[in-house]
Amino acid sequence: MHTCAPMWVVAVIPMGGRMPVTIKDIARVAGVSHTTVSRALKGNPAISIETTDRIRKIAQQMGYTPSAVAQSLLSQRTQTIGMVITTIADPFVVRVVEGVEGVAQAADYSVFLATSHNNPNQENAVVETLHRRRVDAIIVTSSRVGSLYSSRLEQIKIPIVLINNQEEGEYLHSIRSNDIQGARLAVEYLLGLGHRRIGYLGCTNRPRSNQRRLSGYQAALQQAGIQPDPNLIANVAADTDIERGKAGFHLYAQAGATAVFCFNDLTAIGLMMEARRQGVAVPAQLSVMGFDNIEAAMYVTPPLTTVAQPLLELGRQAMQMTLALLDGKLVHDIRLPCTLVERESVAAPGR
Amino acid sequence: MHTCAPMWVVAVIPMGGRMPVTIKDIARVAGVSHTTVSRALKGNPAISIETTDRIRKIAQQMGYTPSAVAQSLLSQRTQTIGMVITTIADPFVVRVVEGVEGVAQAADYSVFLATSHNNPNQENAVVETLHRRRVDAIIVTSSRVGSLYSSRLEQIKIPIVLINNQEEGEYLHSIRSNDIQGARLAVEYLLGLGHRRIGYLGCTNRPRSNQRRLSGYQAALQQAGIQPDPNLIANVAADTDIERGKAGFHLYAQAGATAVFCFNDLTAIGLMMEARRQGVAVPAQLSVMGFDNIEAAMYVTPPLTTVAQPLLELGRQAMQMTLALLDGKLVHDIRLPCTLVERESVAAPGR
DNA sequence: TTGTACGCGTTATCAA
DNA sequence: TTGATAACGCGTACAA
Secondary structure: OOOOOOOOOOOOOOOOOOOOOOHHHHHHHHOOOHHHHHHHHHOOOOOOHHHHHHHHHHHHHHOOOOOHHHHHHHHOOOOEEEEEEOOOOOHHHHHHHHHHHHHHHHOOOEEEEEEOOOOHHHHHHHHHHHHHOOOOEEEEEOOOOOOOOHHHHHHOOOOEEEEOOOOOOOOOEEEEEOHHHHHHHHHHHHHHOOOOOEEEEEEOOOHHHHHHHHHHHHHHHHHOOOOOOHHHEEEEOOOOHHHHHHHOOHHHHOOOOOEEEEOOHHHHHHHHHHHHHOOOOOOOOOEEEEEEOOOHHHHOOOOOEEEEOOHHHHHHHHHHHHHHHHOOOOOOOEEEOOEEEOOOOOOOOOO | OOOOOOOOOOOOOOOOOOOOOOHHHHHHHHOOOHHHHHHHHOOOOOOOHHHHHHHHHHHHHHOOOOOHHHHHHHHOOOOEEEEEEOOOOOHHHHHHHHHHHHHHHHOOOEEEEEEOOOOHHHHHHHHHHHHHOOOOEEEEEOOOOOOOOHHHHHHOOOOEEEEOOOOOOOOOEEEEEOHHHHHHHHHHHHHHOOOOOEEEEEEOOOHHHHHHHHHHHHHHHHHOOOOOOHHHEEEEOOOOHHHHHHHOOHHHHOOOOOEEEEOOHHHHHHHHHHHHHOOOOOOOOOEEEEEEOOHHHHOOOOOOEEEEOOHHHHHHHHHHHHHHHHOOOOOOOEEEOOEEEOOOOOOOOOO
C-alpha cells in the first residue's frame, strides 16, 4: 500500500503551543536529556559531533530561542541597563540616548527607557521599577534630584552613572561636559568680535549647569576687564525653553545688550523668534548665541551659532563607563570639552 | 554585668552582601518560612496581622524589592514590551516613542528601546534579542522590511503592532495615519490659494508612505481638473531628508512649480534652505508644504505650513492596542486622520 | 559521551 | 495560621 508521506519527513515536530519552546521540548523530540541539549547548543565539546548537529537542527526547526529570563535568574545578571531621562521630548536627551543605545547594543546590553518628567516622585518610582527588573546598572541624565533618592541608591548596589547631573554625590559616577569652559568659549568669541554689552539668559530648572555657564560667562568678562552688569543677567523661570527665550528679549530692549548668550539652543531660538516679531534683525542688531547644538539649530534662520556639547559622545562614554564598572574596573569621572560652532546668528556689533 | 548594647536594638539585621535581598533572607531574619514572607508581602489574609506587619517592617528595613525576573519565570509574563525603531535621531520617531512610553509606564509595562538603523539584518537581530528577553509584545515603527522576518514572527507568537509600516502583513496589527487623506488636505489647500503648478517632492526609502502621499496628491489634482505633470513629480534618493529637500529645488527652478508639497518636514526644510541660498523667497516666490509637523517646523523661518500626523497619538494608541491584545481582546487596525497646520511657508502664488 | 540532581527567586498547591 | 514542596527554564557539579 502506498502512502503519501514524502520521504523527507524524518520526524514529526510538535509545535503550535502558545508558550515558547524550551530545551526540554527539544530534549523530548531529540530523545535526550535537557542537559545534553543545553550543552549541544553551547557547543560543549563533551557532546558528540553528530548529536550536537542533530540537536541544533531540531532547535532551529522548532524556532528555539533561549530565555534570557531563566538565564538571568541563574547568572544574576540581566545584561540590561536602565536609562532614566526627564523626557524624550528634549532634543538634548535624544542624542544622549542615541549614544547610550548604540554602545549598549554593541555590547549585547538592552536598554530600558524610563522617563521621570523631572518629577522627583516619578524619578523614585522609575528607579524602583528598574531595580525590580534587576537592571545591571542605571544611567541618569540631567537629574535635578539625586540627593532625594540617594539613600535608596545606597541599598541598590549597582553602578550608577550620572550624565550632566545637577547634584553631587559620593558613590555616584559622573560624566559631563565642561560648562564653564564652554561658556568661556562663547563669551570670548563675542568679545573677540567687539561686543561689550553681552547678556546672559539663564534658567532656573537646571541650577547647577546654569550656575556653571554663568560662571564661565563672568570669568570671560572679567578676564577682558569688564565688570559684569547685573542688568544683563536674567535667570528666567518659564514653562518651556522657547517661552524663556521670548521673555529674555528685555535684555536687548531694556538693558541694551548687543549680544545675548543663552542657556541652551531652544532658549536662543525663542529669543530669535521674539526678536523677529519685534522687528529686530539677528545678527545685525542683536547677536544670539546658544548652547547644546541640537539638530534644529542648523535649520533655524539665521542658523544658530552655538556651543556644541558632545551629546552623542556623552552618551557613548556614559555607557562605556558603565561597562567598565560592570567589569569591576575602577573609573574616574569624565568631563568632556565643548566646542564652538560658528553659524550665522552672531556678528560684530552694529555701529 | 552591664553590656553596652542599647535597648532599641531588637534584632541584628545582616546586610551588605552584593546580591539583592530575597524573601529567604527575610524569612531567616523573621524566623518564618519564605512562603509566609511571600504571603505577608502580598497581603494574603491567611497570615496574621502581626506577622504581616512584622515581616513588612523587616522587608522595608532590608530594602527588599521583589525580583521581576523570578516572577516572570513563573508567570510567563515579563510586563515588558520591545519598541523597534529605525533611529531615535528621527524627530518623527521621538514623538511616537514618547506616546508609547507614557501609556506603557502608566500600565506598569517597561519598554526596551531597540534601533535597527533601517537595516534588515539589524532589524532581525533586535527582534531576536527582544524575543530572547521574552517581551510580551513588540511595537515596530516605520519598518521597511516586515516581509523579511515575517516567517520568524510567525513562530514568535506574541502581539506585534506596526506603526506606519511599509509592508502589509496578515497576522500583524497596524496603526497608521491616513497618508492619502493628509496629502489631499495639503494639495487642496494649495489649490484653494490659487496654485496650479504644484510639485511633489517624494522619497525612495519609505515606498509605501510615499506612494500613498503621491496618490493623495494626484487625486486632489485630478479632482480639480488638473492633469498631473510628471515633470512636477520627483522621488529623490538621498542620504538625508535635508539633502533630498535641497536636491528637489529643480521642481521650482526647472519645472516651474509655484508650490511644492514635500514628503516630510525635514525635506521641506531642506528645500527652504536651498531656496534661501538661491535667493528665492518663501512663500512669496515659492510655497513650501511639509508633512509630519515635527517640533522644528515651528522654529524655522518662515514657520513651516505642514500636515500634522498625530505622532504622539500614534504612539499612545499603538500601546493601547498592544495592551488590548495582551488582554486577549480582538482589535481592528486603526487609521488616524491628519490635520492641516497653517503657518507661514505657504501663500497665494505670486502674480 | 550522556544523565541526574540541584539551585537561582518567586508563587501555588497541598498538607498540617 | 503556617510550612514543606514543586514548578517556571536554564546551567553546572557530580555520577554513570
